[in-house]
Amino acid sequence: MSPEDKPVPRAAPGRKKRLSREIVLSAALALVDAEGLDALTMRRLGQELGRDPMGLYRYAANRAALLDGVSELVLNELAIFPDDPDWQAQLRHIAHDLRLLALRHPNVVPLLVTRPLSTPLGLRPLGTLRPLEQILSLLIDAGFAPADALHVYRAYYGYLYGHILNELQELIVDPDENEALLRLGLHRLPPKDFPRLRSLAPVLANYDGAAELDQGISILLSGLAARLSPPDAQTRD
Amino acid sequence: MSPEDKPVPRAAPGRKKRLSREIVLSAALALVDAEGLDALTMRRLGQELGRDPMGLYRYAANRAALLDGVSELVLNELAIFPDDPDWQAQLRHIAHDLRLLALRHPNVVPLLVTRPLSTPLGLRPLGTLRPLEQILSLLIDAGFAPADALHVYRAYYGYLYGHILNELQELIVDPDENEALLRLGLHRLPPKDFPRLRSLAPVLANYDGAAELDQGISILLSGLAARLSPPDAQTRD
DNA sequence: AACAACTTCTCTACAATGTAGACTCTAAAC
DNA sequence: GTTTAGAGTCTACATTGTAGAGAAGTTGTT
DSSP states (O other), X not given: OOTXXXXXXXXXXXXXXXXXXXXXXXXXXXXXXXXXXXXOOXXXXXXXXXXXXXXXXXXXXXXXXXXXXXXXXXXXXXXXXXOOSOHHHHHHHHHHHHHHHHHHOGGGHHXXXXXXXXXXXXXXXXXXXXXXXXXXXHHHHTTOXXXXXXXXXHHHHHHHHHHHHHHHXXXXXXXXXXXXXXXXXXXXXXXXXXXXXXHTHHHHHSOOHHHHHHHHHHHHHHHHHHHSOOOOSSXXX | OOTTSOSSOOSOSSOOOOOOHHHHHHHHHHHHHHHOGGGOOXXXXXXXXXXXXXXXXXXXXXXXXXXHHHHHHHHXXXXXXXXXXXXXXXXXXXXXXXXXXXXXXXXXXXXXXXGXXXXXXXXXXXXXXXXXXXXXXXXXXXXXXXXXXXHHHHHHHHHHHHHHHHHHHHOOSOTTHHHHHHHHHHHTSOTTTOHHHHHTHHHHHSOOHHHHHHHHHHHHXXXXXXXXXXXXXXXXX
């Protein structure tokens, strides 16, 4: 390529319409989904939008803010749940929704998990806090004392995030190579030190995330209901 | 500073003893503990060790490998547990150990959580897999069928990691400013949209992580024991 | 002792990144 | 028109990870 050329034929030549936060963030999300977090550089995103990278700073104060925006955008995909009177069913439903969300955007999960660690609770993007508020009010409406609702929320979300991390760790992108890769990887382990792990290879290979999640949630929820001031399963009002 | 000077008086002038992987990794860990992940650059670490940054590549192939090394190092702090016949007690013990580990090295937790996402199971640093193997064998020894042991492990570790993330998110470094900061943050939230969260501020402020973890573990373990082929609590042999 | 074959350490150099600051362009307000 | 504010662009710079060449140190062989 001769260095005199326009560096790259811009993404879409005709459409120089005005940018907006949403446009920028969705482009960023698309990029992360397609090529991973590292691909999301200001320059690359600018190129993707056919704009000068510096222009992006109009819509996100810096790269970190951009990342926050992306996680917020993803969390907004979480549908609002209908008001099912059965709180357990609702939590179960949300759990599966969030799981699917994570599988749809696996590259964003690290953001969802780590960004909050650097931002105190109250200062997070609002979209990030909405699920928390929703679940709290769901639980309180179901009859839990507010403080107990918080405990339930913590146990529930804790397990949920943990499960998602677990599942993504065991996820291999190419389903055909799944078992092969797994065995290949495990093959490297010294048999003396890792007998259990190695012998579990076949079980590891077919992992039913949804089922596993569902089972865990059941255990947790019934345990929580029993241990805390149990709101009558059917509230009548 | 005049640019002609030696850039920095090296950390410890006299001690030019041979480096080693452990030395490098512990220095890296110390740096991360003290100043966070971003402070861990090759140049900075080199400076900390009084060595040329390039020399570090002798002990870690690249920065990513260095990060892996740090998480491995941290995980090695997990003590081997004695062979208590009560598997539930053991798991509970390990959970608390891991929690304390996380609190001791909060800046490393993002690594523990996200690095495995980019590395297929079998290819991770061995130190990272050791807890998995240990817990599997613990469970199998306790009488679980291997496949069930895997399920228990997943639910258990899932919840455990989730809890740790939760707790670290709510952790504010300066204990005095804790409530103030929290309120300050929450104050920003629109009261219409976040009534529950706001009203829970005082409860949020004093969070007893250990108790919360313990309770969650209890729920999970008893649920797991009931649902899966329950090994007799006391194995006799 | 001298040499050779290593490992380890150091220096220089470069491409890529985030972002500051000044400039230009566009579009609405007067 | 002329002015003004904002959006978009360009240039420039400090900082990063790391390649590659060499210097210095260590060890083994003769």
